[in-house]
Amino acid sequence: MDAVKRYFRSPAAVIGLVLLLAVIAMALAAGFLYPRDPLALAGRPLVWPFTNPRFPLGTDNSGRDIAAQVFYGARISLLIGGVATAIAITIGTLLGAFAGYYGGWVDNILMRITEAFQTLPNFVLLLVLVAVFGSTLTTVTIAIGVVSWPAPARLTRAEFLSLRNREFVQAGRTLGMKDLQLILGEILPNALPPVIVYAGVVMAVAILLESALAFLRLSDPNVASWGNLIGLGRDVLRVQWYVSAIPGIAILVTVLAVSLVGQGLNDALNPRLKQR
Amino acid sequence: MRILTLAGRRLAASIPTLFLILIGVFLLLQFAPGDTVDAMMAQMGGGDAATARELRKFYGLDLSIPMQLANYLWRLVRLDLGFSSIYGKPVATVIMERLPPTILLMTASLSFAFFFGLVFGVIAARAVNKWPDTLISTLGLIFYATPSFWFGLMAIVVFSIYLQWLPAGGLEDIGQVQTGVWRMIDIARHLILPTLTLGLIFLAIYLRIMRASMLEVLNLDYVRTARAKGLDETRVVTGHVLRNALLPMVTLIGLQAGTMLGGSVVVESVFSLPGLGRLAYESVIQRDLNTLLGIVFVSALLVITVNFVVDLLYARLDPRISAEG
Numbered sequence: 192m193d194a195v196k197r198y199f200r201s202p203a204a205v206i207g208l209v210l211l212l213a214v215i216a217m218a219l220a221a222g223f224l225y226p227r228d229p230l231a232l233a234g235r236p237l238v239w240p241f242t243n244p245r246f247p248l249g250t251d252n253s254g255r256d257i258a259a260q261v262f263y264g265a266r267i268s269l270l271i272g273g274v275a276t277a278i279a280i281t282i283g284t285l286l287g288a289f290a291g292y293y294g295g296w297v298d299n300i301l302m303r304i305t306e307a308f309q310t311l312p313n314f315v316l317l318l319v320l321v322a323v324f325g326s327t328l329t330t331v332t333i334a335i336g337v338v339s340w341p342a343p344a345r346l347t348r349a350e351f352l353s354l355r356n357r358e359f360v361q362a363g364r365t366l367g368m369k370d371l372q373l374i375l376g377e378i379l380p381n382a383l384p385p386v387i388v389y390a391g392v393v394m395a396v397a398i399l400l401e402s403a404l405a406f407l408r409l410s411d412p413n414v415a416s417w418g419n420l421i422g423l424g425r426d427v428l429r430v431q432w433y434v435s436a437i438p439g440i441a442i443l444v445t446v447l448a449v450s451l452v453g454q455g456l457n458d459a460l461n462p463r464l465k466q467r
Numbered sequence: 468m469r470i471l472t473l474a475g476r477r478l479a480a481s482i483p484t485l486f487l488i489l490i491g492v493f494l495l496l497q498f499a500p501g502d503t504v505d506a507m508m509a510q511m512g513g514g515d516a517a518t519a520r521e522l523r524k525f526y527g528l529d530l531s532i533p534m535q536l537a538n539y540l541w542r543l544v545r546l547d548l549g550f551s552s553i554y555g556k557p558v559a560t561v562i563m564e565r566l567p568p569t570i571l572l573m574t575a576s577l578s579f580a581f582f583f584g585l586v587f588g589v590i591a592a593r594a595v596n597k598w599p600d601t602l603i604s605t606l607g608l609i610f611y612a613t614p615s616f617w618f619g620l621m622a623i624v625v626f627s628i629y630l631q632w633l634p635a636g637g638l639e640d641i642g643q644v645q646t647g648v649w650r651m652i653d654i655a656r657h658l659i660l661p662t663l664t665l666g667l668i669f670l671a672i673y674l675r676i677m678r679a680s681m682l683e684v685l686n687l688d689y690v691r692t693a694r695a696k697g698l699d700e701t702r703v704v705t706g707h708v709l710r711n712a713l714l715p716m717v718t719l720i721g722l723q724a725g726t727m728l729g730g731s732v733v734v735e736s737v738f739s740l741p742g743l744g745r746l747a748y749e750s751v752i753q754r755d756l757n758t759l760l761g762i763v764f765v766s767a768l769l770v771i772t773v774n775f776v777v778d779l780l781y782a783r784l785d786p787r788i789s790a791e792g
Contacts, residue, residue, distance in 0.1 A: 204606075307487040310770050315731025315747055315763060319492055322751040322759060323499040399614055403733045407748060421617055432624045439617030446612035456529045 198459035207451020214265050215447050218397035221262035229259040237431050250433050252427050261441050268445055271332045272398040278336025279393050283343025284379065284386055290344070291351025292374050302348070305341045313338040317400060321409050328411045331404060334398050343386050343393065346420040374410035381423065384460055391453015395446045402442050417442050468481050474778035481771045485764075489543065492763045493536055504528060504552075505754075526550075539760075548761040558761035561741065568638055569731055569742035571654075572662040575662040576727065577720065580669035585716065587670075589679020589704065595682060603674065610671035613708050613723070615730055619664035619737035626660060633660055657738075665734045669723060676719055680712040687711075715784060721777035724770045 198204050227233070236254040238246050248258040290301040308316070318386040320334035354360065355378065363377050403416025412419060417438035424434030504522045508514045521531045527538055542549065548558035591603040627635035634640070639653050647778075684690065685708060693707045732744035739745070743762060750758040 211541070303484060303487060305489065306481075307484045310481070310484055310494075310725065310762060310767050311488050312725035312727075312729035312766050312770065314726075314732050315766050317729075318493075318732065318747055319495060319752045319759060319763065322754070322756070325500075345479075374559055403612050403616055406614075407733065407736060409751065418614075420619070425620060428620060428624060429628055432621075432628075435617065435620050436624075439614060439621070442613050442614050442617065446614075447608060448610065450612060458551070 193228035194459045198455050202462040203451050207448050207455055210444055210448035211452050214441075214448060215269065217262050218265040218269050219270060221266055225259040225262060229263040230255060230413070233259070235283055237427065237434075239431075240433055240437070247434060248437055251423055252431075253423075257420070257434065257437055259428075260420050261417070261438055262415040263446070264420065266330075267414050267416045268398050268401065268442070271328070271335065271401045272394045272445075272449070273331050275335035275339060275397040275401075276390050276394040278333060279339035279397070280343050280386060280390055281410075282336070284347045284383070287344035287347025287349075287373050288351055288379060288382070292355055292370070292378065294352075301344075305344050308341045314400065314403070317404065318409070321404065323442070325391070325413055326404075326409050326418060328414055331401065331410050335400050335404075338400075339393050339397060343389060346389055347382055348387050349376060350385065354378050354381055354448070368385020368454070380387060381416070385444040388453060388457045388460060389454065391449055395453070398442065398446055398449065401446045470782040471649060473782065474775055478771070478775050479779055481774070485767055485771065486540070488767050489764060490536065490761075492760060493539060494532070496760060497532055497659070499754070499756055512570035526785065543764065548764065549757045551750075551755055551758045551761075553750070553758070558758050559665060560563065561746065562761055562765050563583040564743060565746045568740050569728075572661055572665060572731055572740065572742060573727055573732070575658055576669065578668040580673050581716065581720070584670050584673025585673040585713075586678050589681055589709075591678045592681035593700075593704070595678075598790060600678075604678070607671040607674050610667045611675075614665060615664050616666060616733045616737050617755060618667055619660065619734060622660045623737075633657075636737075638740055657740075661734050661738045661740060665727065665730050665735065668730070669727065672723070673716060673719065676715050676728045677712065678769055680715045681708060684708050684712045702748065710784060714781070717777055717780050717784060721773060721774040724773035725766075728766050728769060 210464055215255045221229075234243070234246060234254050234255045236250055238250045240247065240249040240257070242249070244379040246258065247254050248256075248261065251257055251260070273438040280461055286301050286305070290305075316338050317334055320337065321331065324330040324334065338388055360373060364372050368377070381383060401410060401416070402418035402421070406422045406425075407421050408419075410416060410418060420438040421435045424431070424436075424438075476494045489753045504519055504526065508522075510518055520529075527535060530538070539549070546559065551558045551561050587603050587607075591600040594600045623635045626633045635658050636657075638657055639645070640657075644695065645653055661731070676743075690703060690707060693703050698706070728744070731742060732747050734740075735742045735745040736748055743765065747759065748764075749755070750762065
C-alpha cells in the first residue's frame with residue numbers, strides 16, 4: 192500500500208492517471224455518444240470547429256464528424272497499443288527468461304536474434320511486415336508487437352541473470368522442480384515488476400508507431416484512427432489545418448498519459464531510484 | 468590502437484547479425500504477394516505468361532528459395548544489390564542517390580538534439596526542483612509524446628503557410644538554379660523544419676538523460692573535492708562534471724541510431740525530401756521488394772557504422788574503457 196501512497200504523492204503521476212482515465216472514458220463512451228458509424232457521411236465537408244453545434248469539432252474533407260472519429264480513435268489507439276504491448280512483453284519475457292536462465296549457447300543464439308532486431312530500425316521492419324502481410328487491424332497490431340519485443344527481452348534477461356542463482360531458486364532445484372516450473376513459477380514473478388513498468392514505454396511507442404503508419408496510409412483504412420485522420424487532413428492543410436491538428440492533440444495527450452503513468456509506477460515501485 | 472582493436476572486434480561481431488537480418492528479411496519477403504516480375508508486368512500494362520516466365524528466368528526467380536537466397540548473398544558480397552525494376556536502375560545506384568539527404572538530415576537532427584539536450588539538461592540539473600527544471604522537464608515530457616509527423620505538419624502551417632518564413636518541403640528550390648554557397652544556404656533553409664521535427668523526440672530523451680546523469684555525477688566525491696578546493700560552480704561543471712556526465716548521452720546515440728533512421732521515413736514523407744526513408748516508403752507502396760531489401764541492408768549497415776563510431780568516441784571520453792581488456 193506504500194506504493195499506492197507514493198504514486199498519489201507525485202502530481203505528474205496523478206495528472207497522467209486522470210488523462211489516461213479520460214481517454215479510456217472516451218473509448219468507452221464512443222458507441223454511446225455516437226451510435227452511427229464514425230466513417231459515415233454526417234454533414235457538409237470541412238465545417239470549422241465551434242461553428243455548428245451538431246459538429247463541435249467540425250467535419251473532415253468528406254463530411255465525416257471529427258469528434259466521432261476522435262472518440263472512436265481512442266478505442267483503436269488503446270486497442271492496438273494494449274494488444275501490441277501484450278504481444279511484445281510476452282515474446283520479450285519468454286525469450287529473455289530462457290536466455291537468462293540457461294545462458295551458454297541458448298543465450299548466445301537468442302541474444303544474436305535480439306541484436307538483429309535492434310540493429311534493423313524498427314520502423315523499417317514494420318514497413319517490411321506491412322508490405323508482406325498487408326495492413327489490416329490484426330496484422331498491424333501483431334507487426335507492432337513483433338518489432339517492439341527486444342527491449343523487454345533484454346530487461347528480463349538481466350533480471351534472470353541476477354535471480355537464477357539466488358537461494359530460493361536453489362531451494363526449488365533441490366526440491367526437484369523442473370526448469371520450466373522454476374522459470375515460470377519461481378523466477379518470472381520476481382523478474383516481472385520492472386518489465387511491467389517498462390510496458391508503459393512500450394505502449395507509448397506502439398501508439399506512436401501505429402499513428403505514424405496510419406498517417407502514411409499503411410494502416411487499416413477501414414477504422415477510425417487518429418493517424419488516418421491526420422493523413423486525410425494533410426490534403427487540406429493549407430486552409431483547414433484543424434482536420435490534422437485535432438487528432439494530433441489526442442495522440443499527444445494519450446502518449447503523455449501513458450508515459451506519465453509508467454513513470455509514476457516506476458517511481459512508486461522503485462522508491463530508491465527516485466532519490467537520484 | 469587498443470581502442471581500434473576493441474571497436475574492430477565489435478564490428479566483426481556484427482557481421483553475423485547483418486547476415487541474420489538479411490536472411491530473415493529475404494525469407495520474409497518470399498511471403499509477399501506478387502514478385503518483382505508481377506510489378507514489372509503491371510508497369511508495362513500487362514503481358515502474357517510466356518514473357519513473365521522469360522523475365523522470371525532472367526532474374527533467377529524460377530530457382531528454389533534456398534538457391535535464390537544463396538544467389539542473393541553471393542551478389543551482396545560483391546556489393547551488388549540487384550536491379551530495381553521500378554526505377555530502371557541498379558538498386559545500389561538508387562540508394563546512393565537517396566542516401567545524402569538522409570545522412571544530412573540525421574546528422575543535423577542529432578547535433579540539434581545532442582547540443583540542446585546537453586544545454587537544457589545541465590540547466591535543469593543545476594536548478595533541480597526549481598522552476599527552470601520544472602519547465603524544462605515538462606517540455607521534455609510533451610516533446611516526447613508529440614508525434615513527429617504531426618509536429619511537422621503544424622510547423623508547416625505556422626512557418627510556411629502563415630508566416631511564409633520557410634519552405635514547406637523539398638530539398639532545394641527547383642525554380643532557380645543555384646550554385647556554391649547560395650545552394651548550401653538554400654538547402655539549409657529547406658532542412659530547418661525537418662531537422663526540428665526529427666530531432667524533437669530525441670531532444671526530449673537527451674535532456675532527460677543528461678539531467679539524470681548530471682545529478683548523479685554532481686553527488687560524487689571528486690566533485691566535492693573540486694568544490695572544496697575553491698573552484699566556482701561553472702568551472703566545476705565544465706571542467707569536471709561534464710565529461711563524465713556525457714557518457715550515457717554518447718551510449719544513447721548508438722542505441723537511438725535505428726530509431727532515428729526509422730523516424731526519417733516519416734519526416735521525409737512529410738517534407739517530401741528525396742531521402743532513404745522516403746525511398747523505403749515508396750518501395751513499399753510500389754512493391755519494389757528488391758529495393759526494400761537493399762534499404763534493409765543499408766540501414767542495418769548505417770546503424771552498425773554509427774555504433775562503431777560511438778565505440779571510438781566512448782573510449783576517447785573514458786580512457787578506462789580502452790585500458791581494460
